[in-house]
Amino acid sequence: MTTEPPLRVCSFESRRGAEMRSLLERYGYEATIAPSMREVPLDEHAAVFQFVDELRADRIGIVVFMTGVGARALLAAVETRYPKDEFFRMLDGVTVVVRGPKPVAVLREWGIRIDHRAPEPNTWRELVRTLDEFVPLSGKTIAVQEYGVPNADFYAALSERGAKILSVPVYRWEFPDDPEPLRTAVQETIAGKFDVLMLTSANQLHNVIKMADAEGVRDEWLAAASKCVIASIGPTASETIQSYGLPVDIEPAHGKMGTLVRETSERAPMILTSKPAKR
Numbered sequence: 001m002t003t004e005p006p007l008r009v010c011s012f013e014s015r016r017g018a019e020m021r022s023l024l025e026r027y028g029y030e031a032t033i034a035p036s037m038r039e040v041p042l043d044e045h046a047a048v049f050q051f052v053d054e055l056r057a058d059r060i061g062i063v064v065f066m067t068g069v070g071a072r073a074l075l076a077a078v079e080t081r082y083p084k085d086e087f088f089r090m091l092d093g094v095t096v097v098v099r100g101p102k103p104v105a106v107l108r109e110w111g112i113r114i115d116h117r118a119p120e121p122n123t124w125r126e127l128v129r130t131l132d133e134f135v136p137l138s139g140k141t142i143a144v145q146e147y148g149v150p151n152a153d154f155y156a157a158l159s160e161r162g163a164k165i166l167s168v169p170v171y172r173w174e175f176p177d178d179p180e181p182l183r184t185a186v187q188e189t190i191a192g193k194f195d196v197l198m199l200t201s202a203n204q205l206h207n208v209i210k211m212a213d214a215e216g217v218r219d220e221w222l223a224a225a226s227k228c229v230i231a232s233i234g235p236t237a238s239e240t241i242q243s244y245g246l247p248v249d250i251e252p253a254h255g256k257m258g259t260l261v262r263e264t265s266e267r268a269p270m271i272l273t274s275k276p277a278k279r
Contacts, residue, residue, distance in 0.1 A: 005030075007268060009196040010185050012036035012204040014176060016257065020200075023258060027265040032194070034185035035176040036204040036211075041073055042171060048077040051143050051168045055090040060166065061140040062095045064127065067147040068102030073170040074145050075110075088112060095135055099127055103145075121255055123235045124154035131158075138162030148173045148203050173203045179211065186212050190224045196268050197225055200233040200257060202240035209244065222246065227276045231264045233257070 006028050013020040014035040024031035054060045065071045078087045088110060095115045098104050100122035107114055116134050118126040131137055142158055146169040155165050176182065186208065188194065199205055212221040225246055232238040234255035238248040249271050252259040 004269075007195045007272070008032070008193060009198055009264075010034055010189065010194040011198040011200070012182070012185070012208060013198075013200050013257075014038060014204075016200075020198075020257060020261075023261045027261055029196075029265075032185060032188070034181045035178075036182050036207045037173045038176050039069060039073075039171045040174045041076070042169060045077040045080065045170075047168050048074060048170060049081060051166060052078055052082060052087065052090070054141065054143070054166060055087075055094070058093065059141055060094055060143050062097060062131075062135060062137075062142040062163075063091060064142060064144045065096070065098045065103040065107065066145050067099070068106045070145045070147045070170050071103050071106040074168065077170055084110075097127070097130065097135070099124075121235045123239075124151050124157070125235075127154065128157045132161070140164070141166055143168055145170065147171070149206060173207060175207060175211070182208070182211050183215065186215060186217065186221055189228070190217060190220045192224065192227070194228055195272055196229045196231055196264060198231045198260065198264065199237050199241065200260070202237045205237070205240050205244065229264070229268045229271045229275065231260060231268070233260050 007030065009024050009029045010032045011017070011020045011024065012034055014037050017033040017035055021031050021033050075084060075087070078084065091112050096107070096113060097116045097118070098107065098114055099118050104114060104117060116130050118130045120126070137158065139162055141164045143166040146167055148171070150167055158165055189197065209218060212218040222244060229249045230241060230246055231250040232241055232248045234251060238251050241248050250264050250267055252263045
């Protein structure tokens with residue numbers, strides 16, 4: 001009686017890498033964690049100070065918080081020039097909209113009123129539908145707390161509705177302090193050492209591609225990745241995966257790490273049979 005070897009999974013999770021490894025190993029995977037990014041606060045806060053100046057002058061009608069980490073970084077930047085209580089009072093005078101549960105938790109901690117929240121799966125499309133339903137956009141200035149790479153589709157949708165957009169970037173995504181595990185994972189993907197590639201954010205893939213570019217193996221990595229089962233945490237990551245010409249084989253019903261790992265364990269072995277042989 002033969003036993004199939006465990007599936008080999010590469011996750012590009014950074015902040016919660018230890019938790020991801022534990023989840024994967026619990027389901028019997030051979031787990032590789034290749035941290036792909038780190039959040040780097042911007043050294044210059046000109047955009048943040050412009051945002052606060054516009055708030056003080058009552059020239060902003062809507063503020064959109066996209067991420068919890070970004071909301072905290074925004075406040076940290078604001079506090080280099082203004083008391084936080086003054087900033088909170090300014091937010092009381094505008095319509096506050098949030099994308100998902102993480103910024104909700106931060107704003108509740110601050111005691112900030114939340115007027116509208118985008119429903120699951122918390123992509124820019126749900127944000128636009130929420131704004132369409134509750135907030136007139138024509139002629140309004142919307143400040144958007146950014147989270148790395150600006151979402152051109154989201155901004156285009158707002159512009160089409162007559163809104164003026166004020167982008168408020170507070171951090172950017174860079175390679176992790178130690179990029180060697182990511183560099184090794186790129187080469188090992190090309191060598192066919194993984195059965196499953198797992199992505200828990202869109203920015204992870206941007207950095208994987210950036211590393212592949214730096215190594216001069218972008219096309220080789222994309223070709224090898226297409227032979228793996230690709231598991232995506234949710235629609236935002238899936239859109240990015242597909243934008244690079246890759247398939248999304250698994251997207252869980254709910255965008256949680258545990259759900260992603262569980263559904264991958266249930267579905268990946270069957271999906272893998274339709275992929276080119278890797279063993």
